[in-house]
Amino acid sequence: MRRIALVVALVAGLAAAFAFASTVGGSAAATPAAKPLSTAGAGDVVFFSNQLAQVSEISQVRNTLLKGFDGNVDYITPPVGQPQVFFNRVQAEAQAGRGTISLLGALHGDYLVIQQYLRDLSPVAKQLSKAGIPKDLLALGKLGTKKQLYIPWIQATYIMVANRKALPYLPKGANVNSLTYGQFHQWAKNIATKTGQKRVAFPAGTNGLIPRFFQGYLLPSFSGGVVTTFKSKQAISGWLYMKSLWRYMHPQSLSYNFMQDPLLSGEVWVAWDHVARLVNALRTRPDEFVAFPAPKGPKGRGYMPVLAGLAVPKTAPNAAGANQLIRWMLGVGTQAKTLGSVGFFPVVGKRLSKQTGAGLLKMNAAVGRAQRSADALKSLLPVGLGTEGGNFNKIYTDTFVRIVVRGEDPQKVVNEEGALLQAILDKTQAPCWAPDPPSRGTCKVK
Amino acid sequence: MSTVAQPATLGRRLRRWEGLPYALILPTVAYLGLFFAWPMVQAFELAFHVDGTWTVAPFRTMYHDVNFHQALTFTLLLVAVIVPIQFVLALGMALIVNAKIRGRGLFLAIFILPLAISDLAAGLVWQSILTERGYLNTVLEKIGLIDQEYIWLDPTKSNHLLVAVVVSELWRSTAFVMVIFLAGLQGIPHEYTEAAEVFGAGFFQRVRQVILPLLKPSIQVALLFRIIFAFEAFAVIIAITGRAKTTLATEAWRWQAESFDSHVAAAYSSLILILSLLFAGVVVWLLRTPREQMLR
Numbered sequence: 085m086r087r088i089a090l091v092v093a094l095v096a097g098l099a100a101a102f103a104f105a106s107t108v109g110g111s112a113a114a115t116p117a118a119k120p121l122s123t124a125g126a127g128d129v130v131f132f133s134n135q136l137a138q139v140s141e142i143s144q145v146r147n148t149l150l151k152g153f154d155g156n157v158d159y160i161t162p163p164v165g166q167p168q169v170f171f172n173r174v175q176a177e178a179q180a181g182r183g184t185i186s187l188l189g190a191l192h193g194d195y196l197v198i199q200q201y202l203r204d205l206s207p208v209a210k211q212l213s214k215a216g217i218p219k220d221l222l223a224l225g226k227l228g229t230k231k232q233l234y235i236p237w238i239q240a241t242y243i244m245v246a247n248r249k250a251l252p253y254l255p256k257g258a259n260v261n262s263l264t265y266g267q268f269h270q271w272a273k274n275i276a277t278k279t280g281q282k283r284v285a286f287p288a289g290t291n292g293l294i295p296r297f298f299q300g301y302l303l304p305s306f307s308g309g310v311v312t313t314f315k316s317k318q319a320i321s322g323w324l325y326m327k328s329l330w331r332y333m334h335p336q337s338l339s340y341n342f343m344q345d346p347l348l349s350g351e352v353w354v355a356w357d358h359v360a361r362l363v364n365a366l367r368t369r370p371d372e373f374v375a376f377p378a379p380k381g382p383k384g385r386g387y388m389p390v391l392a393g394l395a396v397p398k399t400a401p402n403a404a405g406a407n408q409l410i411r412w413m414l415g416v417g418t419q420a421k422t423l424g425s426v427g428f429f430p431v432v433g434k435r436l437s438k439q440t441g442a443g444l445l446k447m448n449a450a451v452g453r454a455q456r457s458a459d460a461l462k463s464l465l466p467v468g469l470g471t472e473g474g475n476f477n478k479i480y481t482d483t484f485v486r487i488v489v490r491g492e493d494p495q496k497v498v499n500e501e502g503a504l505l506q507a508i509l510d511k512t513q514a515p516c517w518a519p520d521p522p523s524r525g526t527c528k529v530k
Numbered sequence: 531m532s533t534v535a536q537p538a539t540l541g542r543r544l545r546r547w548e549g550l551p552y553a554l555i556l557p558t559v560a561y562l563g564l565f566f567a568w569p570m571v572q573a574f575e576l577a578f579h580v581d582g583t584w585t586v587a588p589f590r591t592m593y594h595d596v597n598f599h600q601a602l603t604f605t606l607l608l609v610a611v612i613v614p615i616q617f618v619l620a621l622g623m624a625l626i627v628n629a630k631i632r633g634r635g636l637f638l639a640i641f642i643l644p645l646a647i648s649d650l651a652a653g654l655v656w657q658s659i660l661t662e663r664g665y666l667n668t669v670l671e672k673i674g675l676i677d678q679e680y681i682w683l684d685p686t687k688s689n690h691l692l693v694a695v696v697v698s699e700l701w702r703s704t705a706f707v708m709v710i711f712l713a714g715l716q717g718i719p720h721e722y723t724e725a726a727e728v729f730g731a732g733f734f735q736r737v738r739q740v741i742l743p744l745l746k747p748s749i750q751v752a753l754l755f756r757i758i759f760a761f762e763a764f765a766v767i768i769a770i771t772g773r774a775k776t777t778l779a780t781e782a783w784r785w786q787a788e789s790f791d792s793h794v795a796a797a798y799s800s801l802i803l804i805l806s807l808l809f810a811g812v813v814v815w816l817l818r819t820p821r822e823q824m825l826r
Contacts, residue, residue: 166790280678281679288772288773289772289773290768290772290773290784292772335684335685335686336662336684336772338771338772338774339657339683339770339771339772339774346663349661349663350663351661351662472790474788474789474790475790477788478789481773482597485596485597485773489685489774
């Protein structure tokens with residue numbers, strides 16, 4: 085009997101303890117843990133970035149890139165799968181008139197959405213004049229205004245990597261550094277027919293970046309546009325090319341996410357991907373691989389740069405500290421470390437030191453070739469779509485799956501997917517971005 | 531004296547209190563309500579309530595999406611293929627462990643091992659076994675069975691991916707069914723099977739005529755769980771097939787994580803729930819056990 089009373093008391097006690105713990109935990113989670121105010125250097129700086137937001141990248145930023153900075157930096161990122169949190173929080177702080185974030189890290193296109201909340205960083209840009217940031221990159225940070233709204237920070241792009249074993253199968257007269265789509269097709273076919281194995285692949289898995297291949301490479305190279313030309317004959321010929329090419333692609337392409345892994349295992353000899361997803365292959369076995377730009381099509385050599393910048397919101401509680409941190413992030417030492425640690429390229433200095441390693445230098449050379457190529461056709465990442473970016477990518481992946489994988493009628497598919505694409509543009513009222521010609525008002529699928 | 535007597539009367543009163551059973555299940559009910567029933571209601575609201583109005587638009591988007599029919603058929607196919615095979619395997623495994631043979635503890639340990647592994651980890655393990663430069667091809671090459679690697683995970687060859695998913699799902703979750711069967715088997719008194727043996731029943735006859743009928747309640751429970759879990763199959767499919775195959779659960783995840791459309795994701799989840807309930811109802815009805823047949 086006494087035992088029952090004891091059990092009841094115990095349960096009640098546990099429940100009370102649980103309730104107490106959850107309220108305490110709740111309140112602790114709601115307000116960031118108070119840190120002792122540091123008096124040193126730049127003081128406390130909250131650095132909120134939607135780039136370098138993967139777990140491994142976050143730890144590299146905290147332990148490598150920020151190491152040695154004289155100040156107390158709290159590097160935070162939006163939760164995985166919720167990119168809208170970045171915009172919501174910046175907007176909320178601006179509307180509240182006071183904030184906790186002192187420094188922002190985001191893509192060029194992201195800043196277009198929140199530019200009215202950003203400080204003019206012209207004085208910082210002036211201080212950085214000797215850092216060696218290319219003028220055209222700095223100009224992008226003005227977002228078409230006279231103010232320097234962000235400072236270019238890191239950049240990346242997509243390239244191709246091949247195992248040396250694949251080079252003997254190149255078609256006659258083809259130079260790996262200036263391939264055409266026709267030569268690339270022949271190359272894939274040669275490898276498949278002469279070795280009996282399909283060794284060329286794309287990252288078309290669940291987390292693979294293949295939609296970027298269509299948006300920045302295939303469609304611009306064939307049709308000159310991404311959105312306006314979506315239903316054009318040239319775009320359809322691009323998809324038909326892809327369908328023909330797919331017969332020689334490694335069948336497991338549909339499950340590849342990061343091409344560096346199948347390249348290293350030898351399953352794949354030739355692949356296209358984001359530099360940060362190829363870096364391990366080139367870093368660990370530089371002698372085995374070559375890096376080169378994507379092929380050229382009838383309208384040019386598609387090329388999609390990814391540029392991220394640093395900005396200071398108007399509500400920054402520690403703008404001076406943020407400025408110091410910008411100068412630190414753009415310092416030669418920090419910039420030199422970005423390639424090796426996170427696979428993104430620095431924006432300052434033309435020459436990378438020999439210490440960077442042979443593989444990374446090769447990657448850097450391939451990026452340079454793509455950038456400087458006379459027929460380069462630059463595509464930007466989607467701009468102004470906000471949280472519809474995922475649905476935008478789905479249009480291109482679905483079009484690919486329907487035409488190339490399932491063999492549906494291309495005209496029917498581009499008509500149907502084109503209508504969905506237009507619905508997204510109408511919803512966001514996004515104007516056209518490069519390589520599509522600038523539009524007045526919402527971008528239209530022709 | 532009175533200090534000793536007081537708790538005694540309290541306890542006695544508590545025991546006589548008619549509400550005691552309800553009070554005791556209250557924490558469970560609260561837990562289920564808070565963490566299962568309420569989110570379920572919220573999911574339905576998300577699926578039907580968009581921007582302040584009640585609508586079936588998310589379901590229309592789901593139905594017209596290019597991946598919907600493939601997701602639905604592949605999910606049903608998985609349920610239809612996995613569940614029966616798993617039942618035969620699990621019954622065999624449970625009979626081995628339940629039999630009085632040497633080393634049955636070892637069998638139990640081996641059978642139960644996959645239960646300790648999360649489904650994503652299981653998917654990745656099987657992916658690394660079946661991928662072109664994976665363990666399977668390496669072993670086959672070493673022993674000279676193949677000259678060139680065979681591509682097991684080839685979406686262009688019919689049913690290769692289905693077989694891969696089925697094999698890994700069987701490996702991962704058959705132990706779960708076996709545990710339920712084992713518990714049921716251990717509840718069957720030896721006298722019954724011994725009596726059948728005395729009357730000349732062979733092994734398979736005993737299984738069919740004695741064990742299976744008495745195992746019916748366990749079969750029902752196991753079927754319910756397995757069907758519900760088969761509808762939720764997710765991480766193994768993502769890890770093994772990538773974008774080549776899709777199920778209702780992977781589509782729900784894609785709509786949430788890639789398209790940021792919680793409404794369509796909730797519509798998929800609601801469909802999974804409705805299908806699970808429907809199949810569960812059929813199982814309960816087909817395998818209903820009359821009260822007088824229940825083993826007491």
